[in-house]
Amino acid sequence: xxxxxxxxxxxxxxxxxxxxxxxxxxxxxxxxxxxxxxxxxxxxxxxxxxxxxxxxxxxxxxxxxxxxxxxxxxxxxxxxxxxxxxxxxxxxxxxxxxxxxxxxxxxxxxxxxxxxxxxxxxxxxxxxxxxxxxxxxxxxxxxxxxxxxxxxxxxxxxxxxxxxxxxxxxxxxxxxxxxxxxxxxxxxxxxxxxxxxxxxxxxxxxxxxxxxxxxxxxxxxxxxxxxxxxxxxxxxxxxxxxxxxxxxxxxxxxxxxxxxxxxxxxxxxxxxxxxxxxxxxxxxxxxxxxxxxxxxxxxxxxxxxxx
Amino acid sequence: xxxxxxxxxxxxxxxxxxxxxxxxxxxxxxxxxxxxxxxxxxxxxxxxxxxxxxxxxxxxxxxxxxxxxxxxxxxxxxxxxxxxxxxxxxxxxxxxxxxxxxxxxxxxxxxxxxxxxxxxxxxxxxxxxxxxxxxxxxxxxxxxxxxxxxxxxxxxxxxxxxxxxxxxxxxxxxxxxx
Numbered sequence: 001x002x003x004x005x006x007x008x009x010x011x012x013x014x015x016x017x018x019x020x021x022x023x024x025x026x027x028x029x030x031x032x033x034x035x036x037x038x039x040x041x042x043x044x045x046x047x048x049x050x051x052x053x054x055x056x057x058x059x060x061x062x063x064x065x066x067x068x069x070x071x072x073x074x075x076x077x078x079x080x081x082x083x084x085x086x087x088x089x090x091x092x093x094x095x096x097x098x099x100x101x102x103x104x105x106x107x108x109x110x111x112x113x114x115x116x117x118x119x120x121x122x123x124x125x126x127x128x129x130x131x132x133x134x135x136x137x138x139x140x141x142x143x144x145x146x147x148x149x150x151x152x153x154x155x156x157x158x159x160x161x162x163x164x165x166x167x168x169x170x171x172x173x174x175x176x177x178x179x180x181x182x183x184x185x186x187x188x189x190x191x192x193x194x195x196x197x198x199x200x201x202x203x204x205x206x207x208x209x210x211x212x213x214x215x216x217x218x219x220x221x222x223x224x225x226x227x228x229x230x231x232x233x234x235x236x237x238x239x240x241x242x243x244x245x246x247x248x249x250x251x252x253x254x255x256x257x258x259x260x261x262x263x264x265x266x267x268x269x270x271x272x273x274x275x276x277x278x279x280x281x282x283x284x285x286x287x288x289x290x291x292x293x294x295x296x297x298x299x300x301x302x303x304x305x306x307x
Numbered sequence: 308x309x310x311x312x313x314x315x316x317x318x319x320x321x322x323x324x325x326x327x328x329x330x331x332x333x334x335x336x337x338x339x340x341x342x343x344x345x346x347x348x349x350x351x352x353x354x355x356x357x358x359x360x361x362x363x364x365x366x367x368x369x370x371x372x373x374x375x376x377x378x379x380x381x382x383x384x385x386x387x388x389x390x391x392x393x394x395x396x397x398x399x400x401x402x403x404x405x406x407x408x409x410x411x412x413x414x415x416x417x418x419x420x421x422x423x424x425x426x427x428x429x430x431x432x433x434x435x436x437x438x439x440x441x442x443x444x445x446x447x448x449x450x451x452x453x454x455x456x457x458x459x460x461x462x463x464x465x466x467x468x469x470x471x472x473x474x475x476x477x478x479x480x481x482x483x484x485x
């Protein structure tokens with residue numbers, strides 16, 4: 001299966017560590033993906049707020065590039081990009097006159113646009129279980145963490161067609177495979193405030209405060225995410241939230257791709273830990289590692305494991 | 308065209324399906340900051356109260372988390388209706404009632420015209436400069452810079468693709484409204 005990869009603007013800027021860890025993880029698992037040629041920003045909520053046609057055509061430019069390149073699927077690690085790709089494709093392909101209009105704007109045809117998926121959708125498939133379990137090199141079973149999915153990984157359900165919109169499990173399942181018993185908590189799909197961090201930071205502080213309170217109540221020492229905006233907000237706004245809570249927070253916020261990569265023994269440098277405002281390494285380094293049983297076993301049933 | 312029909316044309320949402328259970332308002336993470344709650348926005352559209360909807364803060368405060376859309380038992384998508392209301396407000400020359408959000412969306416698209424992709428640090432910096440929030444976030448910006456999460460702005464060479472889409476889309480929309 002040929003996979004296209006659409007990093008999106010955040011992964012080239014503030015969320016470089018998500019891009020680095022996704023690429024390192026996929027290379028380690030020997031999943032090949034090609035960068036989408038000539039990609040542009042998805043337009044997020046800004047383009048559709050100015051013009052409906054612009055809001056639909058902008059993400060579809062990228063989808064049309066993916067169709068032209070012949071990819072079967074496009075991987076979008078940013079859940080806002082993911083949502084706008086899927087939303088625009090869905091709206092336009094169901095409405096022939098609108099489709100003709102968008103094709104005229106793009107000066108490109110849209111015949112059978114390939115679906116866009118989140119990397120979690122690819123990796124949490126049962127077909128990867130053996131490979132992922134077999135690639136584990138570090139014992140992270142002591143890590144007390146909650147999975148935070150935010151908005152668009154599974155919502156709205158009718159459009160995303162993946163996981164449960166109120167109680168998603170894909171990231172939890174994936175982390176269970178590498179030995180982490182993720183904690184249950186009630187705010188895994190609450191909104192972090194997304195881009196309001198730049199314009200209404202006090203709102204984002206409010207929204208993220210609820211998330212931290214709930215994560216702490218569940219006994220979490222870290223929050224694991226799958227969206228660059230969730231990460232940016234939770235990682236960068238902790239000082240203001242701590243001031244409101246009246247106690248220090250310093251809770252590491254990690255991408256699932258970093259945690260998986262770390263469990264597989266990838267070098268810290270490839271996973272971008274140094275880029276975090278709240279350094280996750282003190283927490284990760286105090287977990288017991290590596291797995292004594294696996295290291296001494298010498299052989300592996302799984303072709304991809306380097307053990 | 309009646310206001311309700313304009314919203315329906317833009318968003319595909321039939322607000323007459325709403326029976327005011329207010330699940331959308333209950334789940335909305337920003338409802339406590341809104342002047343009209345999501346269920347009130349939908350009801351106001353139904354009543355044709357264009358002025359109150361298009362001048363509301365709510366349509367600009369919607370962050371598109373889709374909780375309302377996901378939970379509506381009638382399959383109405385309040386987030387899509389809010390998005391349509393934003394477009395309609397601008398078309399009618401009504402300035403965004405939450406000024407900073409209007410500035411941000413405009414600046415975001417202007418930045419896309421330079422390179423096709425946005426340079427996130429420029430968008431954040433310019434928005435915060437124009438909205439008077441730059442000073443408060445400067446220490447954070449410095450921390451991000453030190454950690455390599457602020458990249459230097461690229462030369463504005465790759466914007467042609469997006470500028471073409473922008474021109475075509477706006478011209479076609481103007482034509483169809485004329």
